[in-house]
Amino acid sequence: MMIGVFLCTCGTAIAERIDVERLAAAVGRLPDVAWCRTVGFLCSEAEKERMEGVLRDEAPDRVVVAACSPREHEATFMGVMEKAGLNPYLLQMVNIREQVAWITPEISRATRKAESLLAGAVARVRRHAPLETKRVEAVPDVLVVGGGPAGIKAAIELAEAGRRVVLVERSAVIGGLPVRFEEVAPGMECGPCMLEPLLGELLHGRLAERIEILTMAEVTGAVGYCGNFTVTIGVRGRGVDRACIGCGECAAACPATAANPYDYGLGTRKAIDFPFPGALPNLPYLDAATCRRAAGEECRACKDACHLGEETVRFDEPVTTVERSVGAVVIATGGEPIDAVRFPALRYGEIPGVYTSVEFERLLSSSGPTGGKLATAGGREPESVAIVHCVGSRDPAHRDYCSGVCCAYALKFGHIVASRFPGASMHHVYRELNLPGKGGAALLRRGGEKSFFHRYRMPDGISLSPGAGGRITVTSDTGQDGITADIVVLCPAIVPAEGTAGLAKIFDTPLDHLGFFEELHGTTDTARGKVKGIYLAGSCREPGDIRQAMLGGSAAAAAIHADIPEGKELEISPVCAVTDRERCAGCGICVSLCPYRAAALVPDGKAEVNQLLCHGCGSCAAGCPGGAISVGYFTREAILAELEGILR
Amino acid sequence: MSETAAFEPRVVGFLCTWCSYAGADKAGAAQLPSPDNFLPIRVMCSGRVEPEFIIRAYTEGADGVLVLACHPGDCHYKEGNSRALQRNRLLRKLLDSFGIEPERCRLDYVSAGEPEKFTRVVSETVEAVRRLGPLRLSREGGLNDGSNDA
Numbered sequence: 001m002m003i004g005v006f007l008c009t010c011g012t013a014i015a016e017r018i019d020v021e022r023l024a025a026a027v028g029r030l031p032d033v034a035w036c037r038t039v040g041f042l043c044s045e046a047e048k049e050r051m052e053g054v055l056r057d058e059a060p061d062r063v064v065v066a067a068c069s070p071r072e073h074e075a076t077f078m079g080v081m082e083k084a085g086l087n088p089y090l091l092q093m094v095n096i097r098e099q100v101a102w103i104t105p106e107i108s109r110a111t112r113k114a115e116s117l118l119a120g121a122v123a124r125v126r127r128h129a130p131l132e133t134k135r136v137e138a139v140p141d142v143l144v145v146g147g148g149p150a151g152i153k154a155a156i157e158l159a160e161a162g163r164r165v166v167l168v169e170r171s172a173v174i175g176g177l178p179v180r181f182e183e184v185a186p187g188m189e190c191g192p193c194m195l196e197p198l199l200g201e202l203l204h205g206r207l208a209e210r211i212e213i214l215t216m217a218e219v220t221g222a223v224g225y226c227g228n229f230t231v232t233i234g235v236r237g238r239g240v241d242r243a244c245i246g247c248g249e250c251a252a253a254c255p256a257t258a259a260n261p262y263d264y265g266l267g268t269r270k271a272i273d274f275p276f277p278g279a280l281p282n283l284p285y286l287d288a289a290t291c292r293r294a295a296g297e298e299c300r301a302c303k304d305a306c307h308l309g310e311e312t313v314r315f316d317e318p319v320t321t322v323e324r325s326v327g328a329v330v331i332a333t334g335g336e337p338i339d340a341v342r343f344p345a346l347r348y349g350e351i352p353g354v355y356t357s358v359e360f361e362r363l364l365s366s367s368g369p370t371g372g373k374l375a376t377a378g379g380r381e382p383e384s385v386a387i388v389h390c391v392g393s394r395d396p397a398h399r400d401y402c403s404g405v406c407c408a409y410a411l412k413f414g415h416i417v418a419s420r421f422p423g424a425s426m427h428h429v430y431r432e433l434n435l436p437g438k439g440g441a442a443l444l445r446r447g448g449e450k451s452f453f454h455r456y457r458m459p460d461g462i463s464l465s466p467g468a469g470g471r472i473t474v475t476s477d478t479g480q481d482g483i484t485a486d487i488v489v490l491c492p493a494i495v496p497a498e499g500t501a502g503l504a505k506i507f508d509t510p511l512d513h514l515g516f517f518e519e520l521h522g523t524t525d526t527a528r529g530k531v532k533g534i535y536l537a538g539s540c541r542e543p544g545d546i547r548q549a550m551l552g553g554s555a556a557a558a559a560i561h562a563d564i565p566e567g568k569e570l571e572i573s574p575v576c577a578v579t580d581r582e583r584c585a586g587c588g589i590c591v592s593l594c595p596y597r598a599a600a601l602v603p604d605g606k607a608e609v610n611q612l613l614c615h616g617c618g619s620c621a622a623g624c625p626g627g628a629i630s631v632g633y634f635t636r637e638a639i640l641a642e643l644e645g646i647l648r
Numbered sequence: 649m650s651e652t653a654a655f656e657p658r659v660v661g662f663l664c665t666w667c668s669y670a671g672a673d674k675a676g677a678a679q680l681p682s683p684d685n686f687l688p689i690r691v692m693c694s695g696r697v698e699p700e701f702i703i704r705a706y707t708e709g710a711d712g713v714l715v716l717a718c719h720p721g722d723c724h725y726k727e728g729n730s731r732a733l734q735r736n737r738l739l740r741k742l743l744d745s746f747g748i749e750p751e752r753c754r755l756d757y758v759s760a761g762e763p764e765k766f767t768r769v770v771s772e773t774v775e776a777v778r779r780l781g782p783l784r785l786s787r788e789g790g791l792n793d794g795s796n797d798a
């Protein structure tokens with residue numbers, strides 16, 4: 001074996017602190033060292049060129065460079081090796097600058113230490129093997145988690161550019177919250193009308209063949225990294241075949257009813273039914289818990305009613321697990337209102353006629369439980385509606401932030417009530433009004449003449465109590481205005497959607513101190529998550545309105561195009577773990593040690609490490625009781641040889 | 649006593665490349681003097697360090713070993729440093745039962761931004777090992793220190 005050594009003096013930085021001549025002589029005496037060249041500035045362009053020439057001419061079997069820190073120039077000299085036609089992993093660097101010359105005051109001691117480290121490197125490099133960097137193409141397909149405005153926008157933009165998209169939605173409906181709203185602020189457009197063209201595009205438009213929509217589905221696991229994720233998705237059985245045309249005969253025939261979660265329990269639905277009229281995809285779903293069969297009855301009314309044949313309805317459909325490989329993940333799981341029962345003074349759930357904003361949206365909606373008819377608890381037309389702003393928002397005891405969307409929708413409520421019940425008065429009970437944007441402030445004029453504003457002071461400054469005649473008394477901490485209302489609407493703070501923490505864990509991407517997904521940078525890079533390959537859109541990262549969600553979806557798609565253009569190649573570093581099948585006893589300790597789920601037991605009981613997933617930390621190798629795992633470039637043999645060399 | 653004064657221990661360091669090795673480089677850039685008795689070996693992560701590496705360091709003549717890792721929670725590979733800590737605790741117990749002082753097997757945390765701490769930990773370890781005196785160990789792994797009755 002022929003080992004060539006380059007000794008860089010780094011100008012005077014090393015030469016002044018180490019006796020380079022003595023060191024070179026000592027190195028020359030080490031076994032297999034064919035030559036040792038002392039160079040002024042090895043990292044300079046001229047010297048790198050000369051180094052390349054020397055390597056070409058001499059063609060050493062191994063190379064040692066004693067110079068600065070490998071953290072600074074290992075890649076540089078590996079590059080020179082490659083240019084000279086040598087495998088870059090046949091190099092070993094010795095850090096005689098930062099970790100010897102610059103910290104050892106006495107020249108003789110520094111020289112002796114450098115000698116030891118060089119002896120280690122020479123011993124070690126003999127154990128190096130040529131290693132190959134493999135390349136694989138990044139997967140261009142994208143997973144979008146969440147079928148609200150942000151998710152559908154991202155899916156559409158990606159599919160428009162030719163990407164395949166898997167859209168996973170937890171509920172039975174796509175479109176998110178706005179498809180359940182009658183009108184949306186600030187333009188007072190009809191929510192479903194605004195979104196339906198987009199949803200139609202996804203479901204059966206031009207882009208449909210590139211977008212796989214999985215409703216009633218949740219991500220259950222993920223391994224991999226940017227460009228190469230394998231995601232497992234649990235899909236709950238809908239109980240209805242895709243062939244269904246959505247005629248609704250099954251629902252009409254079904255004898256079982258239960259509270260409808262899509263109306264927050266304000267209305268009912270059949271055991272087999274649509275979530276609400278107009279919900280897309282236009283398919284009913286079977287709620288097995290409500291179905292008479294759950295109580296042991298032999299009911300099959302739905303099957304009998306189906307025009308397409310009884311096979312279209314499926315009882316006892318299990319959860320199926322599907323696996324998809326994608327290169328990027330857009331998280332667009334949104335937010336939800338904080339639970340209003342946390343505010344005891346507001347007596348939500350106790351006093352009839354007190355609703356949360358999303359409940360009120362459903363009561364106003366023509367697809368809602370009352371078909372859009374609003375009535376008091378006693379069945380009369382409302383004469384007075386009060387809206388309590390900032391419930392839990394801007395409240396250090398609950399949510400310190402402004403949820404950003406409530407003022408606009410509260411004024412929208414005022415507009416709808418004023419147009420439907422011209423005689424009714426509208427009372428906004430507020431602390432601050434936040435109406436930014438082009439259409440924001442104009443909303444203040446939408447409420448008409450019977451719209452009143454009452455300011456309260458402290459976050460907990462409002463209490464509600466039952467008044468005479470089924471009305472509700474609103475008492476504020478300013479004490480001036482006594483308000484009585486037939487209906488009180490609470491505007492709860494927007495918090496991360498349920499399941500956010502679990503999803504963060506699955507993708508190993510952090511949440512911020514408020515529990516929202518943390519952006520790569522909160523101001524300059526909000527479409528990217530902290531972890532490469534994870535993108536964020538909509539209220540999962542910060543509460544926002546539909547416009548912001550849509551914009552976020554577009555931004556996430558754009559970031560994916562920038563980061564993972566189609567055809568992008570991923571490098572697989574050879575610094576990764578490999579198992580020795582002969583020595584592996586199949587104990588599985590490596591599987592439990594691997595933080596990247598790269599190690600797995602294959603069907604014959606032996607462990608294997610997926611090189612695409614391995615990061616090369618070597619934790620498995622250190623924990624393997626049989627010594628059956630090694631790590632490229634950091635093999636046991638190499639490290640032990642280095643150890644022997646430096647202690648020789 | 650005079651033997652102890654002349655004794656120059658050798659302490660092998662295993663430094664993870666992401667934090668501790670970077671911290672050591674910073675100590676160099678800041679020209680903070682530290683004992684030349686410390687011989688560093690770079691690894692990707694403290695979790696790579698096999699207990700065997702440490703034992704071999706002793707049998708090859710080291711008087712002490714210092715594993716330097718990223719701070720808890722900061723490991724570049726998420727949890728390699730907590731594995732290293734588990735192994736270190738176990739190994740110290742084992743070494744103790746063989747009469748090897750646990751102080752000869754130290755694990756500590758040095759971040760890329762802690763050059764002073766790097767220098768302090770290295771100096772402390774070298775001094776602690778110096779006080780303990782040379783580790784007398786035969787290549788076969790048995791103790792041959794005459795002062796030990798066992």
Ligand code: FES
Nearest residue numbers: 664693718723724
């Ligand atoms: S990378 Fe520093 S301890 Fe794991």
